[in-house]
Structure formats: C-alpha cells, structure tokens
Amino acid sequence: MLTESGSFSILFPRPEEVRCRELPETVWHDLGLDVIVEKLAHQPQEVQLIRRVMTHLTDDPAVSAWRCDVFADILNHPEIRERMMKLLEQVKTFYDYGIVNRGTGDESGLWDLMHRLEEYRSYVITIEALHECLADQDLVSEGLRNLYGSIDRIYRENGFAALKKDVEEMHSSASELKSVTVGINLNDRFEAVSLGLISVNRKPFTQSGILKNFIRSVSPKDQLQPEADWDGRTSFYPANPQAGFLAGAGRAVETAAVLRNPVAAMTLARVPDADGTAGVTRQMDSAASMLASRIVRRLKDLLGKYLNISVKAIADLIPELVYYTRWAEYIEKRRAEGWIFCKPEVLPAEAGGAGMQAEGFYNLKLISALRPGQVTPNTLGFDREKRIYILTGANRGGKTTITQAAGQLFLLAQGGIFVPAERFSFSPADLVLTHFPADEDQTMDLGRLGEECRRFREIYGLCSGHSLLLLNETFSTTSFEEGYFIAVDAVKAMLERGCRVIYNTHMHKLAADLDSINSPRCPSRAVSLVAETVEGQNSFRVRIAPPEGKSFARSIAEKYGVTYESLTALQP
Structure with missing residues (x-):
C-alpha cells in the first residue's frame, strides 16, 4: 500500500x-516467543524488529x-x-x-x-x-x-x-571523475594542521601498497622535497587501505618518526579522530565543486527536477519484508520436517463475538524438543458463552504449555503468520496479557502474594471484552484458603468484563465450584478444563470436564504406594 x-x-x-496497543514487556517472554524468534532471526536487529511488529496489536x-x-x-x-x-x-x-x-x-x-x-x-x-x-x-x-x-x-x-x-x-x-589529489600540511609534531584539494583527475592513482617507500621518502633528511608543489607523479602509497586517508597518513608519519627516533613514540601527539579530520570530504567539497563546476551545474539542474x-x-x-521472510523461512523448514501449520481465518468483528476455535494446535516450543509424532495436539474454543477456562490437572501435565500455546496463536495470527494448528479461526484481541509467576527479585517489597495482586489489578485494568488473559498459577503463592478466596473474586470480575481467559491452577476447588461462581445475570460462563490422565499417566490432552481432583490423587497414591492400606502394610 x-x-x-x-x-x-x-x-x-x-x-x-x-x-496499535503495545503489549507489556513480560508477555513476549512468558509466551516463549523470545527463544523462538532468536532462532529464526539472522541478526540481533531482526529479533527486535520481529518483536516490535508482533507486540503492537x-x-x-x-x-x-x-x-x-x-x-x-x-x-x-x-x-x-x-x-x-x-x-x-x-x-x-x-x-x-x-x-x-x-x-x-x-x-x-x-x-x-x-x-x-x-x-x-x-x-x-x-x-x-x-x-x-x-x-x-x-x-x-x-x-x-x-x-x-x-x-x-x-x-x-x-x-x-x-x-x-x-x-x-x-x-x-x-x-569521468576518478581521483582527487590532496595536499596535507604538518607541524613540528607531525600533526596534520591543514589540507587542501590540488586537483580532480580523470585517471585513478596506481596503488603500490609498499609502505616503506613512503617512509623512505620522508625519513632521510636529504631526501625531503624542498618545495610543496605537486610534480605530477601518480604513484599512490596508502598507509592503510582499510582506514581513512588522514588516519593512514598520520600513522605513516608516526612510523617514520619512530624509526628515526624511538623516543618519539612516547611523546608523539596524533590528531584525534574527533577533531574534524573525519569530515575530510566536507572540507574539500567546495574546492572540488569549483574544480568540477561544469558537472556541478549540470547535477544541480538535473536533480532540481x-x-x-x-x-x-x-x-x-x-x-x-524481513519480518515476513524470516517467518516464511522458518515455517517452510518446519513443514519439511512434518510439522503442521495453517493459515488463520479472521472472523468479522460483528460475527466473531471475540471468539476463537483452534483445532489440532500445539506449542511452538515443542518443536525444538520433540518430533511431530510425539506431540499431542489439542482443540479449544471461545464463544459468546464460554469465556473463561479454569484449567486443572497434574504437575507436568501440559497446563503451562497449553496456556502459552493459546497466546502464541493470537500473536502469530494477528501478525499474519501461519499458526501451529490444523485449523484456527479467531477474532483479533486488542491485548494479550499474561500473569505468570514473578522472579524472586520482583517480590522483595510486597511479598509474593502482594506482587501477584498488584500485577493482576494492573492487567485487569487494561483488558476489555476483546482481550486475551493468560493466568499461570495466579494467587497460588499463599495458603489454599487465601488463594481460593482471591481467585473467586478475580474470576467473577473477569466474567463481568467478558474477556477471554485461560487460568491454569492447582486449586481444583475453584473449578469444582463454578456453578456457584457463574452468575445467571452474566452471559459469560467459566468452564472447567482438565489436562486429563490415562491410567495415572499424563496424556497432555485437555478436555472440558469436572476437575479430577481426589480421583487423580488416589491413582497417584496407589501407583507410588502411599495409600493408608499400602503404608500400614509395610513391616518395620
């Protein structure tokens, strides 16, 4: 455009x-996108570029x-x-x-x-x-x-x-302009004190590259030229082809002085780079323009048009183009390895109801650790009624992985990038907000629970009915009773706001009590989502169901022999 x-x-x-609205800095890291983008970018500047595009929603x-x-x-x-x-x-x-x-x-x-x-x-x-x-x-x-x-x-x-x-x-x-001839005047300390342009030439200087020829020409006193007039010779001896002309000339003069008198190395003062000599082109510009006045006049006339x-x-x-290309290269490679990606379908604002339907989706971070056949894809959806999922399940059952994956879907899709799913349709979010456990050094002043409450109030104040909130073990750093009390009010407030939420937690009672938490006067509903287990093993699949709670704990206790019956059967 x-x-x-x-x-x-x-x-x-x-x-x-x-x-656009810029996401808080923590979101990028919480969703694991920092690690992924560092792998697909070719240089550090591209990491910042891709992040900037994807975090401005x-x-x-x-x-x-x-x-x-x-x-x-x-x-x-x-x-x-x-x-x-x-x-x-x-x-x-x-x-x-x-x-x-x-x-x-x-x-x-x-x-x-x-x-x-x-x-x-x-x-x-x-x-x-x-x-x-x-x-x-x-x-x-x-x-x-x-x-x-x-x-x-x-x-x-x-x-x-x-x-x-x-x-x-x-x-x-x-x-036709091939070279310029420059004259440099030196003081007693071999410092460049002035320079001037002698001529603009149609022929380039021939390069010798023999530094000692230059040194030899200025070292013996009887070989110093009596006059400063240029004699027309076109041999050129660069002191350092990689450096600027004055810098190279300065080093060549220094070398000559040191060869004649090594003590000079201790006292020789060289003009610093910041003294303006780096602007040699600017200082010679007017002189060059005068010498090439015909070309200058034609250039001005031409460029003025x-x-x-x-x-x-x-x-x-x-x-x-870099943004699109790096993601295209990444997805092209992953598809060749067998990973599934699809083009997101964007729902119209009036029909979407801030909804989402994701089928066969997975977390991008799993690509670096597993093969395609080892990943369990999942299906999840938001609609006008289902607004909040209370996700419970066993430790290491994939709760955080699912929570991250939902956020990745939105940021990728709103950035135009194909998503890791078989099918994905969605209404864009105005913000994607995360509430993940804070680092220890961030909880020094308020304590863990105080910091959690402060951050939750902050993100709740930002969200709307079009936002996506991802909560990871929020209010779990205190006793169960205190955490449950705060969580109930937080869920009720989020239902009133109408935002889309995934709240993964170990508070199974919160999911079990949703009938009393959901209000008849509020169209939004909170739903229990379970990371299910099969015969005591994590399946890494989520489904809408009541929390497993005690039944899962019982199976784990039986597996490891810590039921009352198993323990009392042990002989001392």
Whole structure:
C-alpha cells in the first residue's frame, strides 16, 4: 500500500488509520516467543524488529486478514522473497551509508550531489527490478497486488522514463571523475594542521601498497622535497587501505618518526579522530565543486527536477519484508520436517463475538524438543458463552504449555503468520496479557502474594471484552484458603468484563465450584478444563470436564504406594 506520506507498506492497508496497543514487556517472554524468534532471526536487529511488529496489536480484523494474505503469497513464492530481499538490501545499504549520512552544512556540493545522483540511480534500478519481479506472479494478496500496482504506475509514468534517461546520461558524465589529489600540511609534531584539494583527475592513482617507500621518502633528511608543489607523479602509497586517508597518513608519519627516533613514540601527539579530520570530504567539497563546476551545474539542474523522488520510500519496505521472510523461512523448514501449520481465518468483528476455535494446535516450543509424532495436539474454543477456562490437572501435565500455546496463536495470527494448528479461526484481541509467576527479585517489597495482586489489578485494568488473559498459577503463592478466596473474586470480575481467559491452577476447588461462581445475570460462563490422565499417566490432552481432583490423587497414591492400606502394610 502506498501511504499518504509516499511510503509503501505491506503490513497495513491504511497505516495512517491504524491504532496499535503495545503489549507489556513480560508477555513476549512468558509466551516463549523470545527463544523462538532468536532462532529464526539472522541478526540481533531482526529479533527486535520481529518483536516490535508482533507486540503492537490492533484488533482490526482487516489488518489481520491483510497480513495473512500477504504472508501466504510470500510463503508460497520463495523466488519473490529471495529476489526482493537481495534487491532491497542493496537499496538499504546505500540508504544507510549514503545520502542519509551526510554531514551538516552546504548540501549542494559535489559529494552531496553525487550521492543524490546515486540515490536516484538506485531508485530507477529498484523500480525496474520490482516491476519485473512482481509482474508475472499469481499474487492473491491485496497487499502485494497493491504494491505491484503502485510500482507499475511509477514505472509507466513519463517522469520515470525521463528520470532514467537523465540519470544514465549524468552518471556517464560523472563517472569521468576518478581521483582527487590532496595536499596535507604538518607541524613540528607531525600533526596534520591543514589540507587542501590540488586537483580532480580523470585517471585513478596506481596503488603500490609498499609502505616503506613512503617512509623512505620522508625519513632521510636529504631526501625531503624542498618545495610543496605537486610534480605530477601518480604513484599512490596508502598507509592503510582499510582506514581513512588522514588516519593512514598520520600513522605513516608516526612510523617514520619512530624509526628515526624511538623516543618519539612516547611523546608523539596524533590528531584525534574527533577533531574534524573525519569530515575530510566536507572540507574539500567546495574546492572540488569549483574544480568540477561544469558537472556541478549540470547535477544541480538535473536533480532540481526530481526533488520528490526518494529511495527512502523503497527502503522502508525492508523491515516489513524481513519480518515476513524470516517467518516464511522458518515455517517452510518446519513443514519439511512434518510439522503442521495453517493459515488463520479472521472472523468479522460483528460475527466473531471475540471468539476463537483452534483445532489440532500445539506449542511452538515443542518443536525444538520433540518430533511431530510425539506431540499431542489439542482443540479449544471461545464463544459468546464460554469465556473463561479454569484449567486443572497434574504437575507436568501440559497446563503451562497449553496456556502459552493459546497466546502464541493470537500473536502469530494477528501478525499474519501461519499458526501451529490444523485449523484456527479467531477474532483479533486488542491485548494479550499474561500473569505468570514473578522472579524472586520482583517480590522483595510486597511479598509474593502482594506482587501477584498488584500485577493482576494492573492487567485487569487494561483488558476489555476483546482481550486475551493468560493466568499461570495466579494467587497460588499463599495458603489454599487465601488463594481460593482471591481467585473467586478475580474470576467473577473477569466474567463481568467478558474477556477471554485461560487460568491454569492447582486449586481444583475453584473449578469444582463454578456453578456457584457463574452468575445467571452474566452471559459469560467459566468452564472447567482438565489436562486429563490415562491410567495415572499424563496424556497432555485437555478436555472440558469436572476437575479430577481426589480421583487423580488416589491413582497417584496407589501407583507410588502411599495409600493408608499400602503404608500400614509395610513391616518395620
């Protein structure tokens, strides 16, 4: 989508109309997405980029549907993402290190104009390549079709053809500049005190790379040149090809001094990098512009006609394309290993009722530990009536894994990414909030229970009927009686708010007492969800059922021989 500001976007159909809410920092970690994204990103900056996109939520169904369609196209056309990434990365490199990093001062000198010319040249190349890349593809998404439409309009405009012609001609003329000759004056301490541009040349200097030749020419006193006039020789001896010119020259002079007098190494003062010598290009710009005045005038005339052209509009696509591409690469690999992913179905706002239906879903974190056949998929749904699940079950029965997985589904789907499930339909959440056990150092002031209560009140104040709340052993850090008392009121309040909730807990009584907790005057209901066991073994499957409670405890006691009968039968 071409925005009002002239930028392209494949994340938002109308970026200027979207209002996002940022998730609390703890949510990303609580859902285990930090570990997953670190594996799929290629560099640390991409981790932050992906996190930023996925933790800024909008509950607009149109945005989620738009993203899901764009991602489907990018996932199904690997050749598009590969070509676009290579092309746009070149543009991004120039944008980062070229025109955008100019110094302050006169911005119409030779160097700035040349950068601007190169920017336009990159713009022309990119538009042509994007047009070719997207032209013959069977694109389904409105996002990529709109992108192609915008590129096609630019490509066919008369102004683009004129820009291309002018840039090619001017680039050919400007390419005649091959080198500059610089003079540097030194003081008694071998410090660079001034510099000047001697000439702009059509030929490059030949590179010798023999540092000792330079040192030899300045070390013996009888070989010092009596005059500072340039004699026309074009041999060039860089002190350090990787460093800036002045930095290399400074080190070469230092080396010469040390060879003649090692004591000089203790007292030699070198001009620091921050003294302005790093701006050598800026200092020479006006002189170069005068020496190349004909080219400068032509550049100014040419570039003045295209002030509204900027490679930034294209470069801004890079973060969005990186986001989609990294997830596409990840899911492509996982599918090849046998893992199931599906395209989310976005429910219209009026029909969804803040609902969700997930069939055959699983937690992404299991991929790194298990094979596809070892994972137990689950099914769960929210509708206008079922709003809260009180999830109980045995230790290590998968309660936290299921709770995390529900949050992962929403963040992935609202980011447009295919989800780990056989089928997933949902109404987008305005917020996904978590209440997981806090670290010890966060409970020093208020104590564990006080900290839990403070955090719960905070997230409850943020949520609405479109939010998803995920509670992991909330209010379990105190006695059962105290925790149960607080939990009952919390569940009643969440029912009044109408938000979607999964509350996993060891308080089986809370799930058993839902008939008294649910209110006839409130359409929202809390439902008991059980991580079931089969013959005393965890099945890792959840189902709507009364809590197992004492029956499960009895089977565990019998398994390990700690029933009254088993214990009293033991002989001393």
